[in-house]
Amino acid sequence: MGLITAQGKQPLFPFGVISDVQYADIPDGRSFLGVPRYYRHSVLVLERAVQKWNSLQNLSFAVNFGDIVDGFCPKDQSLNAVKMVASKFEEFNGPVYHMIGNHCLYNLSRETLLPLLKIPSHDCSAYYDFSPTPGYRLVVLDGYDISVIGWPQDHPKSMEAVRFLKEKNPNLDKNSPVGLSDLERRFLMFNGAIGREQLEWLDQVLQNATDLKQKVIICCHLPLDPGATTPEALLWNYNEVMDVIRKYKCVKVCLGGHEHRGGYSVDSHGVHHRIFEAALECPPSSDAFGYVDVYDDRISLVGTDRMKSTDMVFDS
Numbered sequence: 001m002g003l004i005t006a007q008g009k010q011p012l013f014p015f016g017v018i019s020d021v022q023y024a025d026i027p028d029g030r031s032f033l034g035v036p037r038y039y040r041h042s043v044l045v046l047e048r049a050v051q052k053w054n055s056l057q058n059l060s061f062a063v064n065f066g067d068i069v070d071g072f073c074p075k076d077q078s079l080n081a082v083k084m085v086a087s088k089f090e091e092f093n094g095p096v097y098h099m100i101g102n103h104c105l106y107n108l109s110r111e112t113l114l115p116l117l118k119i120p121s122h123d124c125s126a127y128y129d130f131s132p133t134p135g136y137r138l139v140v141l142d143g144y145d146i147s148v149i150g151w152p153q154d155h156p157k158s159m160e161a162v163r164f165l166k167e168k169n170p171n172l173d174k175n176s177p178v179g180l181s182d183l184e185r186r187f188l189m190f191n192g193a194i195g196r197e198q199l200e201w202l203d204q205v206l207q208n209a210t211d212l213k214q215k216v217i218i219c220c221h222l223p224l225d226p227g228a229t230t231p232e233a234l235l236w237n238y239n240e241v242m243d244v245i246r247k248y249k250c251v252k253v254c255l256g257g258h259e260h261r262g263g264y265s266v267d268s269h270g271v272h273h274r275i276f277e278a279a280l281e282c283p284p285s286s287d288a289f290g291y292v293d294v295y296d297d298r299i300s301l302v303g304t305d306r307m308k309s310t311d312m313v314f315d316s
């Protein structure tokens with residue numbers, strides 16, 4: 001493969017992407033809504049992703065958009081399953097940046113998980129940023145910052161999430177959206193929110209990126225725009241996060257997972273939102289992974305098989 005793309009320009013940097021591997025050593029199954037899930041095959045999708053990324057030779061890094069192991073993984077196998085999938089990522093010839101999803105947290109505590117995935121952390125939070133080239137910054141958000149999953153039951157963040165869900169979702173099963181309308185259907189236990197401290201951190205990062213004339217790519221397991229997902233998969237406080245993002249002009253693209261069928265939108269402020277198709281839902285021998293070519297004025301997702309290619313053009 002050449003370094004020059006169809007547009008005739010060399011990307012500033014390319015990086016690999018994959019989401020929702022949700023591996024478990026269990027027979028194939030289905031989601032609550034009946035969509036087939038291939039728990040053992042998904043790790044083969046990851047293996048083929050890593051082979052492809054390595055064969056390209058020019059990728060700067062790869063990003064895993066969360067949920068590497070499924071909640072149905074027998075709990076006595078969780079640690080080994082996470083280690084095994086993490087080791088598949090390590091076969092990539094470059095750095096891998098992970099983020100956490102709800103299924104990761106069904107399996108392991110933050111204390112165990114974050115070091116295994118080498119996620120930079122303070123107080124067990126999982127948000128961080130990095131700048132692969134002077135003109136760009138990637139921001140990884142922790143969408144389960146305020147969540148009933150992943151924190152000890154008596155942790156203030158867990159208690160805040162319990163109070164929030166009680167107020168927003170009257171169902172006994174807090175994963176059920178029955179009776180909730182439109183965007184309120186996001187108030188489910190398998191979603192979460194960005195807490196105050198993280199919002200303030202995001203504001204500072206975007207201010208700093210603006211000062212440095214950097215463009216920003218936001219990565220979060222949970223989608224941030226209703227146009228790119230069903231309401232059931234949205235971040236609880238997506239609107240508060242977008243209010244921070246819209247104070248600045250530096251954020252060009254938001255990338256995510258969680259909504260397994262994938263999605264794409266351009267919001268009212270011209271920010272692109274691309275949700276990646278899940279590796280878990282690839283029938284045997286099919287794939288869902290890709291790489292992203294980053295330019296000054298566009299970000300091009302080159303998808304494989306079920307992951308559709310998407311060209312995201314913006315003002316430079």
Ligand SMILES: Nc1ccn([C@@H]2O[C@H](COP(=O)(O)O)[C@@H](O)[C@H]2O)c(=O)n1
Pocket residue numbers: 030031032033173175176177190232
């Ligand atoms: N429309 C829905 C979707 C889900 N649930 C509940 O969430 C659980 C997890 O859902 P999956 O999509 O991962 O299978 C599921 O077991 C249901 O309890 C729901 O109630 N309504």
Ligand SMILES: O=P(O)(O)OC[C@H](O)CO
Pocket residue numbers: 020067102103190230232233258259260
């Ligand atoms: O990855 P799951 O099992 O939490 O499923 C998330 C749903 O697809 C959201 O609609």
